[in-house]
Amino acid sequence: MTLLDARPDSLTGTKQSFGRSAPPATTGPTKPGRLVDLFELGLDSPICLTWELTYACNLSCVHCLSSSGRRDPNELTTAEAKGVIDELERMQVFYVNIGGGEPTVRPDFWELVDYASEHHVGVKFSTNGVKISPEIAQRLVKSDYVDVQISLDGATADVNDHVRGPGSFDTAMRAMQNLFDAGFENFKISVVCTRQNIPQLDEFKAIADRYKAQLRLTRLRPSGRGADVWDDLHPLPEQQKQLYDWLVAHGDNVLTGDSFFHLSAYGDALPGLNLCGAGRVVCLIDPVGDVYACPFAIHEEFLAGNVRSEGGFQEVWRHSELFGRLRNPQTGGACTSCQFFDSCRGGCMAAKFFTGLPLDGPDPECVRGFGEEALTKRKEADSIPKPDGDHSHSTVRGSRRDGKPVTKARPVSLTLSLRRPDAPPVSACEIDPLAGFRP
Amino acid sequence: MPALDLDSAWDLHPQVSVRPEPFGALLYHFGTRKLSFLKDRTLLSVVQSLAAAPTVRAACLTAGVPEADLPQYQRALTTLASSSMVIERAS
Amino acid sequence: MNDAEPTTTDHAAAAPVGVDEMIEDDSLVEEVSIDGMCGVY
Numbered sequence: 001m002t003l004l005d006a007r008p009d010s011l012t013g014t015k016q017s018f019g020r021s022a023p024p025a026t027t028g029p030t031k032p033g034r035l036v037d038l039f040e041l042g043l044d045s046p047i048c049l050t051w052e053l054t055y056a057c058n059l060s061c062v063h064c065l066s067s068s069g070r071r072d073p074n075e076l077t078t079a080e081a082k083g084v085i086d087e088l089e090r091m092q093v094f095y096v097n098i099g100g101g102e103p104t105v106r107p108d109f110w111e112l113v114d115y116a117s118e119h120h121v122g123v124k125f126s127t128n129g130v131k132i133s134p135e136i137a138q139r140l141v142k143s144d145y146v147d148v149q150i151s152l153d154g155a156t157a158d159v160n161d162h163v164r165g166p167g168s169f170d171t172a173m174r175a176m177q178n179l180f181d182a183g184f185e186n187f188k189i190s191v192v193c194t195r196q197n198i199p200q201l202d203e204f205k206a207i208a209d210r211y212k213a214q215l216r217l218t219r220l221r222p223s224g225r226g227a228d229v230w231d232d233l234h235p236l237p238e239q240q241k242q243l244y245d246w247l248v249a250h251g252d253n254v255l256t257g258d259s260f261f262h263l264s265a266y267g268d269a270l271p272g273l274n275l276c277g278a279g280r281v282v283c284l285i286d287p288v289g290d291v292y293a294c295p296f297a298i299h300e301e302f303l304a305g306n307v308r309s310e311g312g313f314q315e316v317w318r319h320s321e322l323f324g325r326l327r328n329p330q331t332g333g334a335c336t337s338c339q340f341f342d343s344c345r346g347g348c349m350a351a352k353f354f355t356g357l358p359l360d361g362p363d364p365e366c367v368r369g370f371g372e373e374a375l376t377k378r379k380e381a382d383s384i385p386k387p388d389g390d391h392s393h394s395t396v397r398g399s400r401r402d403g404k405p406v407t408k409a410r411p412v413s414l415t416l417s418l419r420r421p422d423a424p425p426v427s428a429c430e431i432d433p434l435a436g437f438r439p
Numbered sequence: 440m441p442a443l444d445l446d447s448a449w450d451l452h453p454q455v456s457v458r459p460e461p462f463g464a465l466l467y468h469f470g471t472r473k474l475s476f477l478k479d480r481t482l483l484s485v486v487q488s489l490a491a492a493p494t495v496r497a498a499c500l501t502a503g504v505p506e507a508d509l510p511q512y513q514r515a516l517t518t519l520a521s522s523s524m525v526i527e528r529a530s
Numbered sequence: 531m532n533d534a535e536p537t538t539t540d541h542a543a544a545a546p547v548g549v550d551e552m553i554e555d556d557s558l559v560e561e562v563s564i565d566g567m568c569g570v571y
Contacts, residue, residue, distance in 0.1 A: 035476055035560050038462050039567075045458070047465065047474065050570045092458045094467040094474070095564055097571040120456065122469055126571045145469055149571065190571070216565070258568040277567040284569075294569040348568070467564070476560045515558040522561060 036273055042280040042327035046317065048095035048122075049088075050284045050295045053081070053109065055391035056433030057101040058130050061153075061164045063192065063233060065296055066286075067224040068101035069393035071433045075287040078108040080308070084285065085112070087313045088121050095122040097149075099295070100287070101391070104131035105434060110139075117145040124149055126190065128168060129175025137175075137182035149188035149216065150175055155203035159196050163233070180211045188255065190216040193243060194233045201246050205254070217247070219259035222354040222364075223296040224387050230355070240367055241266060262347035265340035265367045274343045278350075279304065279326035283317065291316045293326060296350035299388045333360025338368070347371075356384040393433075440521040442513055445496040448528035449489055449516070455524055459483060466524050473522050482515055489525065 056071035057064075076084070088096065096116060103109055103125055116123050124147035132140075132148070140146055150172050154160025157169035179187050189208050191197065197204075201217075208215035222230040235243065244263045247254065247270055258272035275281075278294035285291055289307040292298055304323050305316035317323065332338075335346040346352075347363025355364040356378050362370035443449070451457070454470040463477040464486070477483050484502035485495075492498035495516060496509070504512050519525045 033462070033478070035478075035562065038478075043460060043465075047467075047567065048564055048570055092456060094456060094458075094465075094469075095472075099571045120469075122467075122472070124571075147472070255563070255565040257570060258566045261568065271563075272566040273562060273568075275567060277569040281567055282569040295571065296569075463558075472564060474562050474564045476562060477558060478560065479558045482558045511556055511558065518557070518559040518561070 036275045039273065039275055039277070039281050040327070040329060042323065044318065045091035045314075046093050046283055047277075047281045048097060049093060049282050050097045050099060051084075052100050052284065052286050052295065053098055053103040053112070054101045054106045054287050054433075055389075056105050057128075058105060058434065059102065059128050059165050059168055060393050061168075061225070062229045063153075063163060063194075063220060063224075063226040064392075065221060065224040065226055066099075066101065066298060067387060067390045067392050069433060070391045071101075071435070072288055072389075072391060076289050076307075078111065080289070081108070081112050082115055084289075084307055084313060085116050085119055085121055087307075088116075089119040091314055091317070093121060095124065097124050097126060099126040101433070102128055102130060113146055117143060123147065124188070126151060127175070128164070129172045132175035132178050134178045134181065137178040137184060140179070141182045141184040147187065148179060148184065149190045150179075150213075151190050151192075152204075152207075153192050153194065154197050155200035155207060159200065162196065163192075163194065176207075176211045176213065179213075185212045187211075187213050188216050189213050190218060192220050193217055193235060194220055195235055195239060196233070198235055198239045198243055201243070201250075205250060214253065214255060216255040216257065217243070217251075217260075218257050219348070219351075221296040221348060221351050223350055224298065225392065227354050227384070227387065234365065237365075237367070237369075237372075240365060244270075244367075259348075262344050262363045262365060263367060264343035265338075269343040274345065276345065276349060278302070279323040283323075285313065291320070293322065294350060296348070297353065299353065299385055301353065301385070302350075303388070331360060333358070334370075335360075335362055338370075340368070353385060354387070440517055443495065443517040443520050445499070445509065445513055446494050448493060449495055449520070449525045450528050451486060451489055452523055452526050457483075457486065466519070468522070468524060471523055473524075475519060475522060475524050477515075479515075482512060485512060485516070486519070486525070 052066055054071055054075055055066065055068045057068040060069055104127055113123050113125065122145050126149040129150050140148060152160060152172045153163045154169065160169040161167070176189070191204055205215055220226060220234055240263060244266045247256065247260065256270065256272060258274065260270055261272065261274035264270060264274060278297065283291055283293055283304070284295040285307060286298065291304045291307060291313065293302040293304065302322065304320035307313045307316065332341050332346050335341050347366060349359050351364050352359055352361070355375060357364055357374050362374050364371040364375055452468060454468055456467045456469065458465040463479050464483040466475040466477065477486070481502055481504060485498050485504065488498040488501040489495070492501060499509060499512055516525060
């Protein structure tokens with residue numbers, strides 16, 4: 001069954017129209033519109049989406065967008081997770097990007113990955129590599145429909161571990177070696193670009209080439225714990241230009257998740273849709289089933305609903321008030337008069353929101369400097385929204401008593417034992433994120 | 440890539456998922472992970488008619504493509520062939 | 531997974547900035563990288 005069978009051809013007058021009508025059917029040669037314009041109105045189903053499976057994590061990266069660390073006692077059960085996958089299959093969502101926290105610490109992780117593959121939902125999962133043993137790598141290489149993305153934020157241990165914690169560089173490199181040895185080609189290495197690692201772009205590319213992997217560079221947002229370290233980690237203006245130039249010169253085979261469309265004001269737009277897909281073609285499902293517009297916007301302001309409610313995920317995607325609003329063409333406000341608005345589109349709404357800027361104004365990192373201007377005009381720092389929920393390990397997150405972001409000098413090191421004796425079922429009161437972990 | 444021969448037989452690749460949309464369709468290839476966007480519902484009909492048609496030209500006819508528009512659809516199918524969304528039928 | 535070819539995107543979205551009118555492009559097919567939309571990992 002296709003969506004076509006379930007609804008009329010034209011969008012006019014249907015619930016899905018969100019107040020817009022589709023262009024009339026033509027009989028002559030078609031003049032197709034721009035992809036970006038059509039996607040902005042939203043689709044009946046996401047193309048792909050991010051699914052954070054758990055807030056538990058063995059690491060405590062200082063910039064974690066989901067403030068992960070401790071498992072939430074209310075996380076979706078295995079049965080509920082399979083129910084979500086069933087819905088995604090019905091909606092023909094092509095692909096899920098599974099993350100967290102560290103998704104592989106969920107005891108049912110492999111079961112869910114297999115279930116998704118069996119139900120025509122492609123999987124890419126994002127991991128710090130802790131579970132990617134040679135055996136797991138062998139298993140992964142046999143699956144056609146599972147892709148792996150290893151997180152790495154420094155081309156050297158000192159740069160990486162400064163953000164991700166001691167030993168995390170070694171863990172990631174070991175995972176990559178295991179994937180390479182198993183013959184897994186073209187896994188992804190995903191880097192969040194920071195002030196400290198932008199000088200290492202060539203080295204990142206070399207690492208990717210060495211392991212026959214594909215490099216992915218993405219944007220740091222002031223989301224989750226990222227808000228605490230934003231002032232220290234976000235690229236300097238000249239580094240944004242360096243990054244843009246590098247992508248233009250060397251970025252042919254480098255993915256960006258289209259997260260740098262705000263840089264297109266430097267010149268030609270970078271490859272990608274140059275579109276914020278939040279609530280239109282993509283979204284986030286979080287570990288407790290909350291549906292947000294995007295993983296960088298975990299805040300009530302961007303909360304569309306919950307998969308546990310009547311109608312499930314489909315109802316939220318198609319009929320939530322938030323997504324309906326996002327699918328109406330936005331006025332760019334102050335930005336519309338800018339000659340680069342067409343490709344920049346005012347940048348990232350999560351970046352604006354978590355730096356206390358208005359959504360209809362410039363991005364905090366606007367390459368023309370309008371963001372900096374807006375930041376100085378911003379009301380006092382106390383009015384900056386805080387992300388919803390904090391699952392950080394209790395000793396990691398600094399408080400923001402005086403309204404100023406706290407800089408994390410060094411992440412807390414965690415000693416982990418990967419071997420556990422048989423244990424009773426995990427209590428809902430359990431705060432240990434690795435409770436129930438079976439290596 | 441040279442233009443696809445309208446008088447040969449082609450099929451949708453078995454690993455491709457077709458998702459109709461109001462303005463056309465989305466095609467996702469689970470093997471290559473590529474995503475193609477069809478901007479036209481008639482092209483979707485052509486793609487859906489390929490399996491039952493002896494030639495691409497016949498599929499276009501079934502889908503109601505006017506003779507004058509054939510080159511445009513040929514170009515579109517050539518693009519789909521170059522990304523393995525459609526494959527030549529083994530005879 | 532074993533696709534070693536660079537992802538090619540053929541899209542009308544790479545229009546020169548500041549151009550208001552729609553680019554006259556009769557291509558009925560557009561390829562997009564699934565990684566080419568902001569908002570996912």
